[in-house]
Amino acid sequence: MKRRQFLASVAAAALFTGMAGNAAFAETPADTLVIARVIDDAISFDPAESYEDTGTEVLHNVYETLVGNDASDMSKMTGLIAESWTFSDGNKTATFKLRSGQTFASGNPLTANDVVYSFTRVVKAGKSPAFLLKQFGWTAENVDTMVKAVDDQTFEMKIGVDYAPSLVLNILSSVNASVVDSKTVMANEKDGDFGLAYLKDKSEGSGPFVMKTWKPNQTIVLQSNAAYRQGEPAMKRVILRHVPESASQRLLLEKGDVDIAVNLPGDQIKALEANPDIAVQRNNTARNLYLGLSQTVEPFTKPKVREALKYLVDYKGMTESLLKGEFTVLQSFWPAGFNASLDENPYTYDVEKAKALLAEAGLKDGFSFKLSVRNVSPAIDIAQAVQQSMSAAGIKMDIVQTDQKQFITAYRGRQFEAVLGTWEPDFADPHANAATFALNPDNGPDAGSKTVAWRNSWKDDAINALTQAAVKEPDEAKRTEMYKDLQRKVMADGPYVGLVQRIRQTAMRANVKDYTVGPATVYYRLVRK
Amino acid sequence: MHSPAKRFYTVLRLSMGSAISVALTLVGLIFVTFAVGRLIPIDPVVAVIGEKAPQDVYDKVYKELGLDRPVYEQFFSYVGKVAHGDFGTSAFTGHPVVQDLASVFPATLELATIGILIGVLLGVPLGVIAAANSGRWQDQLVRVLSLTGYSVPVFWLGIVLLLIFYGQLDWVAGPGRIDIAYDGLVEEWSGILTIDALRAGDMDVFYNALSHMILPAMLLGLSSLAYIARMTRSFMLTQLSQEYVTLARAKGAPERTVIWRHALKNARVQIITVCFLSYGFLLEGAVLTETVFSWPGLGLYMTNALFNADLNAVIGGTILIGAVFIILNALADIIYRFADPRTA
Numbered sequence: 092m093k094r095r096q097f098l099a100s101v102a103a104a105a106l107f108t109g110m111a112g113n114a115a116f117a118e119t120p121a122d123t124l125v126i127a128r129v130i131d132d133a134i135s136f137d138p139a140e141s142y143e144d145t146g147t148e149v150l151h152n153v154y155e156t157l158v159g160n161d162a163s164d165m166s167k168m169t170g171l172i173a174e175s176w177t178f179s180d181g182n183k184t185a186t187f188k189l190r191s192g193q194t195f196a197s198g199n200p201l202t203a204n205d206v207v208y209s210f211t212r213v214v215k216a217g218k219s220p221a222f223l224l225k226q227f228g229w230t231a232e233n234v235d236t237m238v239k240a241v242d243d244q245t246f247e248m249k250i251g252v253d254y255a256p257s258l259v260l261n262i263l264s265s266v267n268a269s270v271v272d273s274k275t276v277m278a279n280e281k282d283g284d285f286g287l288a289y290l291k292d293k294s295e296g297s298g299p300f301v302m303k304t305w306k307p308n309q310t311i312v313l314q315s316n317a318a319y320r321q322g323e324p325a326m327k328r329v330i331l332r333h334v335p336e337s338a339s340q341r342l343l344l345e346k347g348d349v350d351i352a353v354n355l356p357g358d359q360i361k362a363l364e365a366n367p368d369i370a371v372q373r374n375n376t377a378r379n380l381y382l383g384l385s386q387t388v389e390p391f392t393k394p395k396v397r398e399a400l401k402y403l404v405d406y407k408g409m410t411e412s413l414l415k416g417e418f419t420v421l422q423s424f425w426p427a428g429f430n431a432s433l434d435e436n437p438y439t440y441d442v443e444k445a446k447a448l449l450a451e452a453g454l455k456d457g458f459s460f461k462l463s464v465r466n467v468s469p470a471i472d473i474a475q476a477v478q479q480s481m482s483a484a485g486i487k488m489d490i491v492q493t494d495q496k497q498f499i500t501a502y503r504g505r506q507f508e509a510v511l512g513t514w515e516p517d518f519a520d521p522h523a524n525a526a527t528f529a530l531n532p533d534n535g536p537d538a539g540s541k542t543v544a545w546r547n548s549w550k551d552d553a554i555n556a557l558t559q560a561a562v563k564e565p566d567e568a569k570r571t572e573m574y575k576d577l578q579r580k581v582m583a584d585g586p587y588v589g590l591v592q593r594i595r596q597t598a599m600r601a602n603v604k605d606y607t608v609g610p611a612t613v614y615y616r617l618v619r620k
Numbered sequence: 621m622h623s624p625a626k627r628f629y630t631v632l633r634l635s636m637g638s639a640i641s642v643a644l645t646l647v648g649l650i651f652v653t654f655a656v657g658r659l660i661p662i663d664p665v666v667a668v669i670g671e672k673a674p675q676d677v678y679d680k681v682y683k684e685l686g687l688d689r690p691v692y693e694q695f696f697s698y699v700g701k702v703a704h705g706d707f708g709t710s711a712f713t714g715h716p717v718v719q720d721l722a723s724v725f726p727a728t729l730e731l732a733t734i735g736i737l738i739g740v741l742l743g744v745p746l747g748v749i750a751a752a753n754s755g756r757w758q759d760q761l762v763r764v765l766s767l768t769g770y771s772v773p774v775f776w777l778g779i780v781l782l783l784i785f786y787g788q789l790d791w792v793a794g795p796g797r798i799d800i801a802y803d804g805l806v807e808e809w810s811g812i813l814t815i816d817a818l819r820a821g822d823m824d825v826f827y828n829a830l831s832h833m834i835l836p837a838m839l840l841g842l843s844s845l846a847y848i849a850r851m852t853r854s855f856m857l858t859q860l861s862q863e864y865v866t867l868a869r870a871k872g873a874p875e876r877t878v879i880w881r882h883a884l885k886n887a888r889v890q891i892i893t894v895c896f897l898s899y900g901f902l903l904e905g906a907v908l909t910e911t912v913f914s915w916p917g918l919g920l921y922m923t924n925a926l927f928n929a930d931l932n933a934v935i936g937g938t939i940l941i942g943a944v945f946i947i948l949n950a951l952a953d954i955i956y957r958f959a960d961p962r963t964a
Contacts, residue, residue, distance in 0.1 A: 123800070140714075219669060222673075308724075334796070336795070346787065494927070496662045496663075502671070503666060517672065
């Protein structure tokens with residue numbers, strides 16, 4: 092017995108020593124960027140199918156679009172695959188001249204035929220992102236006649252709707268309009284699936300990186316593309332590790348096992364700021380949070396009541412003490428830091444003013460209503476803060492917590508009184524949000540597009556007309572002014588209490604440099620260590 | 621006396637009977653899960669396409685999911701597919717559910733197996749010692765250990781263990797299954813990293829994988845140890861109050877023989893049941909442990925599936941868990957037959 096015990100402990104000790112030597116502090120290699128991140132939203136890395144945050148960030152690094160944001164000045168649009176472009180025929184035709192000598196990572200040359208194939212397959216595959224390009228009046232039936240390769244270096248597309256050129260370019264800069272290597276993808280099509288199965292977990296693009304592996308809920312590995320047109324990136328490998336728990340992310344970052352931790356809440360960020368080995372970077376995201384007030388519910392139909400509620404949120408207190416830098420105040424529907432943002436937040440927490448407005452509306456004793464909220468943080472915390480500040484004017488707000496999918500089902504089905512909603516635009520153009528917060532041409536139950544305005548049963552013909560006019564306005568400066576005007580009007584009278592905009596707080600090892608964040612992505616190619 | 625051949629046929633006959641009950645159980649399982657999926661106030665189409673999709677995409681997916689057909693038709697067509705091993709495609713991973721389960725289950729199996737080994741190898745002796753020293757300090761110590769295993773939140777304990785052994789002492793590797801430097805070095809064969817590493821003869825990968833596993837496995841081990849030790853203690857106390865124990869003691873048998881030979885032998889059938897039950901619970905996937913340790917196992921997968929209202933994945937996972945319990949039950953049955961002469 093004794094001898095056996097001894098042998099067992101010797102074996103255990105040997106095992107531990109072996110592992111301890113192995114687990115000693117391991118800094119990530121100098122040419123490898125390791126990012127701890129939640130990646131479980133990804134379902135595909137095909138530009139024709141991917142529509143989630145992780146997919147968007149990765150795809151921008153492995154593919155290129157015709158045009159895109161200028162990494163040195165995000166407010167500017169610059170040519171990526173395209174060198175120049177012209178709009179003609181009353182802005183119904185766009186012609187793109189491609190840079191010469193471009194190749195895909197596979198070595199195949201990139202020509203206008205690849206652009207034609209890429210756009211066609213997005214529309215014909217009919218997955219979630221298809222609507223982006225269908226906005227141009229393209230359908231699975233007509234798209235073949237709408238896009239064409241004039242020659243190897245010239246791509247031409249017809250636009251079946253009245254869209255301003257700046258809007259067209261903004262849509263084309265979204266990741267779903269990426270150009271794929273048609274030769275390789277076509278060779279791997281199966282049963283007319285446009286290569287959807289093939290491109291699910293690998294890339295065939297011309298971007299700075301190539302996607303090597305994707306293990307769902309584990310890792311994504313990108314390898315640098317030596318043939319990238321602007322030169323091979325400094326980071327030879329970029330690895331995204333799925334770390335669902337934020338405390339684990341922080342631990343990995345502090346130990347140096349990862350270079351960057353993406354999903355840390357405000358208190359963890361605060362704690363890390365004291366650490367000299369860690370730097371924190373803040374960037375605006377386009378995600379907003381707002382209260383939606385259903386216009387089928389009394390007394391939300393009264394303009395004075397809507398206005399009163401806008402004075403009953405403690406915007407400053409909420410962002411400073413509760414949300415700890417994770418959010419900033421945003422009362423208009425288009426986020427700050429993006430072209431045509433309004434950057435005006437006229438409402439403050441003013442109980443007396445709200446009381447006066449309620450009295451004018453004949454509700455001096457307040458009223459009660461139900462607020463539907465997704466049962467996740469920080470939505471619940473925000474709802475509770477609003478509940479408290481509204482009670483000061485005698486308004487009794489009941490919080491109804493539901494599961495995320497249940498919440499969306501009810502919201503899309505108009506089954507609510509008020510909601511705490513959130514939105515992220517599909518492309519970097521104010522129309523992306525105007526089209527949902529302002530536009531509601533058909534308020535009937537079977538409307539073809541269930542916009543946020545529709546869900547809140549809010550139809551304002553003047554607002555609709557203004558939104559439609561802004562879409563078409565060819566003069567860019569004038570168009571920007573139109574969106575600012577639209578935002579002011581919706582903010583003043585719309586059924587929304589704009590609350591906050593999300594700030595992305597990224598913690599990284601101090602040696603990580605030039606971590607450059609764009610509207611929908613991070614430019615891994617610019618990162619140095 | 622029973623010949624081994626006769627035993628074998630008895631087992632076979634009973635197995636045939638249980639095969640039918642297994643099939644019925646599985647159909648029942650599918651029915652309940654399917655019904656729950658249809659009763660919850662979540663639109664299965666919205667669950668797939670998300671909040672923003674336009675109406676034409678909605679209508680297309682509605683048809684694709686077969687929701688335009690009567691519910692009973694949907695159910696039978698689903699059962700038919702499952703019978704052919706087709707669990708459909710998961711909405712949130714975009715992969716066939718079978719493929720997803722084949723990738724997450726080995727990770728859980730690996731962790732659960734080490735966990736249950738810790739639980740059994742420590743839990744049974746501790747339970748026996750506690751019973752033999754009932755009321756004394758050994759018993760109290762085991763009680764405290766069991767209570768800790770029961771009541772300290774796994775989530776908190778996991779973080780604390782990580783902070784100490786990974787953050788401060790550097791004895792073990794951090795969250796995840798393997799260090800990046802070792803990732804993808806050995807060919808995937810069973811999906812169980814330690815086994816694949818041994819098969820490839822790559823000891824570096826093996827030690828690294830083991831180093832990643834030791835904390836979460838200990839955590840799981842502690843919770844099953846708590847259960848196993850307490851149950852073993854109570855089974856043993858029952859046995860030790862029996863007359864045959866008094867007889868053995870009266871005959872002058874050493875206390876060690878009385879406890880480990882006589883009493884434990886008679887308690888072993890119950891202890892086996894408890895051990896298999898614990899193993900079953902661990903194989904369901906420990907959601908919190910898997911979250912803290914970024915362990916891509918079944919628990920995390922099922923949680924994601926539930927939050928995404930991904931019915932195919934939920935049913936697939938439920939059936940897998942059901943099947944695991946059924947198999948473990950059958951295994952336990954077989955082991956009883958050998959452990960307990962009366963059932964043979």
